[in-house]
Amino acid sequence: EAQVTQNPRYLITVTGKKLTVTCSQNMNHEYMSWYRQDPGLGLRQIYYSMNVEVTDKGDVPEGYKVSRKEKRNFPLILESPSPNQTSLYFCASSKTGNEQFFGPGTRLTVL
Amino acid sequence: QKEVEQDPGPLSVPEGAIVSLNCTYSNSAFQYFMWYRQYSRKGPELLMYTYSSGNKEDGRFTAQVDKSSKYISLFIRDSQPSDSATYLCAMSVESSYKLIFGSGTRLLVRP
Numbered sequence: 356e357a358q359v360t361q362n363p364r365y366l367i368t369v370t371g372k373k374l375t376v377t378c379s380q381n382m383n384h385e386y387m388s389w390y391r392q393d394p395g396l397g398l399r400q401i402y403y404s405m406n407v408e409v410t411d412k413g414d415v416p417e418g419y420k421v422s423r424k425e426k427r428n429f430p431l432i433l434e435s436p437s438p439n440q441t442s443l444y445f446c447a448s449s450k451t452g453n454e455q456f457f458g459p460g461t462r463l464t465v466l
Numbered sequence: 467q468k469e470v471e472q473d474p475g476p477l478s479v480p481e482g483a484i485v486s487l488n489c490t491y492s493n494s495a496f497q498y499f500m501w502y503r504q505y506s507r508k509g510p511e512l513l514m515y516t517y518s519s520g521n522k523e524d525g526r527f528t529a530q531v532d533k534s535s536k537y538i539s540l541f542i543r544d545s546q547p548s549d550s551a552t553y554l555c556a557m558s559v560e561s562s563y564k565l566i567f568g569s570g571t572r573l574l575v576r577p
Binding site for chain 2: 359395398399400403445452454455457459
């Protein structure tokens, strides 16, 4: 089954404790992206990657890091999480960058 | 002013009604237009995808793009309670890897 998977689905952590949210796709898509979704603000792009080893900032990259060492994986790293990064995070992949397929989401709470 | 504006709703209609969901945008360079459906606690799911102006139909769903008015619409015919969800519009410019989302309209279809 073609899908985007994210882990963990739920995470509660404390300020400053480094964490990684994994994202994997099995559709051989070149393009992958991370979004955060907040009430009233909609989906905002954090980072995106056009291919292996090629990444670029989206609209809200501060406090986040990404890496794309393999085509299928695109982890999101929070080196020192803060409460304002409490949000619902989605990973997406696409063949072209336009028709994006989303993962199930990761709900992160930073205390 | 946001690049993409969408009424948050909620929009409540009886089962069987025709639903009209809309987005306006300010960037005349947008060429790709998408509608996503998002059920509670799930990732957005691509519903419709159109390039440039015109209409596209898929079953009970019709997407319409009016570039002269910078206005896109999604019509749902014979609405069902299972259509109750948040509908997000999204758009991008040619050769861009960046999707700009509306904040979503919550739709409730009453049995």
